[in-house]
Amino acid sequence: MDLSQEIGANIRKYRKAINMTTTELGTLSGTSQSTISQIEKGRSTNIETLIHICTALKVTLPELLPAHVLFTGNDNADRKQLQGVLNELSDAEVKAVLTMLTTDIIPALKSITPLVKLIEGLDSEERDLLIKLFYSLTNKDF
Incomplete structure (x- = not known):
């Protein structure tokens, strides 16, 4: 070569x-x-x-x-x-x-992956409702 x-x-x-x-x-x-x-x-x-x-x-x-x-x-x-x-x-x-x-993120990734796949399957209206729910649970203004 x-x-x-x-x-x-x-x-x-x-x-x-x-x-x-x-x-x-x-x-x-x-x-x-x-x-x-x-x-x-x-x-x-x-x-x-x-x-x-x-x-x-x-x-x-x-x-x-x-x-x-x-x-x-x-x-x-x-x-x-x-x-x-x-x-x-x-x-x-x-x-x-x-x-x-320095953090073992594998358990967290394994537990969140099904949620991410579920969210990806939602239409935009369903995603907006889910976002509003998350914000209401954390008491943050939307």
């Missing part, structure tokens, strides 16, 4: 890790979907495009390069990518993420 193919494979790996489409990556990096697709298939590109792709994926340029090209030590690429995402969050969002990570 040549360098361009390895870089393309790494771009694809990072893109898929965050469930991003080639169209979304193209838009965020200022290129087209077809350009992203071609790069992922091994077409070479310029450094400026790679930097824009890195910014969109929240990774560094060294993380896109194959290990044999640039030694990055014991750095964990997933941790760096997560750090990039966290750096974009507000303090309140970081606190919410920490709360979610």
Whole structure:
């Protein structure tokens, strides 16, 4: 595998890790979907495009390069990518993420899922009535 193919494979790996489409990556990096697709298939590109792709994926340029090209030590690429995402969050969002990570939310999600499915099945008039009921139970003005 040549360098361009390895870089393309790494771009694809990072893109898929965050469930991003080639169209979304193209838009965020200022290129087209077809350009992203071609790069992922091994077409070479310029450094400026790679930097824009890195910014969109929240990774560094060294993380896109194959290990044999640039030694990055014991750095964990997933941790760096997560750090990039966290750096974009507000303090309140970081606190919410920490709360979610340190709280066992599975029981709550299991108990609320049937309610969410039931609410999704309501028509708009029924939903409005339910909202009014919730507000009345919490003694809040509607």
